[in-house]
Amino acid sequence: MRSRRGGRAAVLTAAVLAGGCGSGSASRSESTTASSSELPPALVAEARPIGRGPAFHPPATGPVLAPCRSSLGPRAAAHLEVFAENRVVLVASGIGTQPPQRLFSGRISRARCYGALVTLDPTGVILVRPGQRLTVGDLFRSWGQPVSASRLAGFRAPPGRRVAVFVDGHRWGAPPGAVPLTRHAEIVLEVGPHVPPHSSYTFPPGA
Numbered sequence: 001m002r003s004r005r006g007g008r009a010a011v012l013t014a015a016v017l018a019g020g021c022g023s024g025s026a027s028r029s030e031s032t033t034a035s036s037s038e039l040p041p042a043l044v045a046e047a048r049p050i051g052r053g054p055a056f057h058p059p060a061t062g063p064v065l066a067p068c069r070s071s072l073g074p075r076a077a078a079h080l081e082v083f084a085e086n087r088v089v090l091v092a093s094g095i096g097t098q099p100p101q102r103l104f105s106g107r108i109s110r111a112r113c114y115g116a117l118v119t120l121d122p123t124g125v126i127l128v129r130p131g132q133r134l135t136v137g138d139l140f141r142s143w144g145q146p147v148s149a150s151r152l153a154g155f156r157a158p159p160g161r162r163v164a165v166f167v168d169g170h171r172w173g174a175p176p177g178a179v180p181l182t183r184h185a186e187i188v189l190e191v192g193p194h195v196p197p198h199s200s201y202t203f204p205p206g207a
């Protein structure tokens with residue numbers, strides 16, 4: 001079920017991305033509807049479009065967490081999803097890497113060096129060097145974005161509300177920055193309207 005769910009989620013994500021890149025609202029709607037009609041309603045309910053504007057596409061501007069090595073080396077993968085105002089906030093590619101960087105099909109294929117945690121593309125997959133005990137707070141520091149009970153990148157929780165945190169589909173009660181980046185963790189951070197969190201993610205082989 002895990003791989004089937006992940007495959008369907010990938011199809012739905014592709015449909016949303018394709019819809020967001022269309023030139024007209026009609027083509028976006030038809031593309032998304034046609035691609036998602038065969039998917040379970042619960043999975044469709046979990047999907048959100050990528051937000052527009054700089055706040056939804058924050059670049060990687062923070063420090064590289066040392067040591068920064070010339071090769072990527074073995075890595076364990078965790079996955080992060082960020083939602084604000086009912087839209088997806090893209091986790092930047094290039095977190096934890098030093099330029100110059102070489103891109104291939106939108107993915108960093110080469111960098112001058114790689115830190116203790118890195119992102120090579122904007123999918124939210126975080127690659128952590130084995131033996132490192134790192135957290136979501138470390139990721140956001142290397143990303144150059146704030147995260148707290150009331151802040152999530154460029155967004156603030158409404159008065160009386162907090163940033164919602166889910167790990168593997170379960171509510172996390174501690175501060176968001178304390179979530180550990182363990183292998184195959186599915187982490188969801190939200191501010192604004194509730195988005196039903198995914199409980200798992202299909203990682204690339206060997207991650």
